[in-house]
Amino acid sequence: MKKIGSLLFSFLLLISCLQDKNTPIATVNTPQTPVTAVPNSVTCDTININFEKSIMPILEANCIACHTTAQSSGGVDLSSYAKILPYISNGKLYGSIMHLPGYQPMPSISSQLSKCDLATIKKWLIGSFPSGSIAVDLNPKNPYNPLVAVNLTPSAPVGNITCSPDTVYFKQNILPFILSNCAMSGCHDAISKREGVQLTDYTSIMKTVRAGDPSNSSLYRSISGGGESRMPPPPAKPFDATTLAFVSKWIKQGAKNNSCDASALNCVTTNISYAAIVAPILKQNCTGCHSGTSPSGAIDLSTYTNVTKYISNGKLYGSIAHSPGFVPMPSATASLSACEISQIKSWIDGGSKNN
Ligand code: HEC
Numbered sequence: 161m162k163k164i165g166s167l168l169f170s171f172l173l174l175i176s177c178l179q180d181k182n183t184p185i186a187t188v189n190t191p192q193t194p195v196t197a198v199p200n201s202v203t204c205d206t207i208n209i210n211f212e213k214s215i216m217p218i219l220e221a222n223c224i225a226c227h228t229t230a231q232s233s234g235g236v237d238l239s240s241y242a243k244i245l246p247y248i249s250n251g252k253l254y255g256s257i258m259h260l261p262g263y264q265p266m267p268s269i270s271s272q273l274s275k276c277d278l279a280t281i282k283k284w285l286i287g288s289f290p291s292g293s294i295a296v297d298l299n300p301k302n303p304y305n306p307l308v309a310v311n312l313t314p315s316a317p318v319g320n321i322t323c324s325p326d327t328v329y330f331k332q333n334i335l336p337f338i339l340s341n342c343a344m345s346g347c348h349d350a351i352s353k354r355e356g357v358q359l360t361d362y363t364s365i366m367k368t369v370r371a372g373d374p375s376n377s378s379l380y381r382s383i384s385g386g387g388e389s390r391m392p393p394p395p396a397k398p399f400d401a402t403t404l405a406f407v408s409k410w411i412k413q414g415a416k417n418n419s420c421d422a423s424a425l426n427c428v429t430t431n432i433s434y435a436a437i438v439a440p441i442l443k444q445n446c447t448g449c450h451s452g453t454s455p456s457g458a459i460d461l462s463t464y465t466n467v468t469k470y471i472s473n474g475k476l477y478g479s480i481a482h483s484p485g486f487v488p489m490p491s492a493t494a495s496l497s498a499c500e501i502s503q504i505k506s507w508i509d510g511g512s513k514n515n
Pocket residue numbers: 219222223224225226227233234235236247252253256257262263264266267268273
C-alpha cells in the first residue's frame with residue numbers, strides 16, 4: 161500500500177513537473193514530447209541541463225572535429241563522457257572555453273562558444289554547488305554519479321590556494337545547505353532550537369555529527385532517512401542524492417571545520433548572468449528560508465521579479481555585504497564568498513538584468 165502511495169506520489173510529482181509554468185521549455189509544435197529540451201533553439205534553457213541532451217551536442221558541434229580518438233588535437237579526446245571527465249577535473253575544459261589566461265582558447269583564439277552555450281556548460285559544471293568546487297552531477301546512469309567535486313583551477317599557476325578535488329569543505333560545501341534548509345526561524349535557528357537542535361554554525365552542527373561515522377550521526381540519519389522523521393520535513397523537498405553524498409563524505413573525512421575558496425583565484429565578475437550565476441547562488445544560500453508559503457522576513461527570493469524588489473531598495477546587497485543598517489545574510493556568522501558577493505555586485509551594477 162505504501163508502495164502504491166509513493167508511486168502515485170511520484171506520478172503526481174511528474175505531472176506537476178511537466179506542468180511547471182516556470183520551466184521555459186521552448187514552444188515546440190509537438191505536444192506529445194513536451195520535455196525534450198533543445199539547447200540553442202529559440203530560448204536558452206539553462207534549467208533543464210543534462211549531459212547527453214545539453215552538453216554533448218555543444219561539444220559535437222564545436223569541438224569534436226578536432227578532438228576525437230582518431231584526431232585528438234593536443235592529445236585531447238572529447239568523444240565521450242569518460243574521456244571528457246579528466247578535462248573537467250583539471251579545469252582545462254572550463255579554462256579553454258572561457259578563454260581564461262593560462263589555457264588554450266577553444267574553439268580558437270578568435271571564436272568563442274555562444275553566451276548560451278557557455279552559460280549552459282558553466283551551469284552544468286557548477287551544478288548546485290558552491291563556488292570553488294564543481295559538482296559534476298549528471299544523470300543517474302553515468303558511472304561517475306553521484307558526484308565528482310573538482311577544483312576549477314588546480315593547475316593554474318596563480319597564487320597558492322589549491323583545493324583538493326577529493327575533499328569536501330565545510331564552509332563551501334556543507335554550511336550553506338544546512339543554513340538555508342535547516343536554520344530558518346521556527347526550526348533549528350539559535351532561538352527556536354526545535355527538539356533542542358541548533359544548526360547555525362560549526363560548533364552547533366557538530367553536536368549532531370560523529371566524525372568519521374555518517375550512519376551514527378543524527379545529522380546524516382535525519383536527512384537520509386525516509387518517513388515522517390525525515391529532515392527537512394515535508395512539504396520541503398528532501399536533499400538530493402548528490403547533497404547527501406557530500407554530507408556523508410564530509411563526515412567520513414573527519415567532519416573538519418575546513419574551508420577552501422578556489423574561486424578567489426579565478427573569479428569571473430564580468431557579464432554576470434542572472435540565470436547562470438545569481439539565481440544559483442541564491443538557491444544555494446537563501447531560498448531555503450526565502451521562498452515557499454511563509455518566507456523568512458516575508459521576503460521571497462525564488463523568482464527574478466521578486467529578487468529585483470530587494471535590489472531597488474538596496475537591501476539585497478546591503479544584507480549580503482553585511483553593511484551597517486541591514487540584517488546580515490545568510491547570517492551574522494556566515495557570508496557568501498568574496499567572489500559571489502562581487503559577482504552579485506557586478507550583476508546589480510550592470511542593471512540587474514534578467515539575463
Ligand atoms: C580547429 C580544431 C580545434 C577545435 C574546433 C577545438 N580545438 Fe581544442 N585544441 C585544438 C588543438 C590543436 C589543441 C592543442 C593546442 C596546443 O597544445 O597548443 C587543443 C587543445 C585543447 C585543450 C587543452 C587546453 C590546454 O590549455 O591544455 C582543451 C581542453 C580543448 N582543446 C578543448 C576544446 C573544446 C572544449 C573545444 C570546443 C569548444 C575545442 N577544443 C575545439 C584544436 C581544436
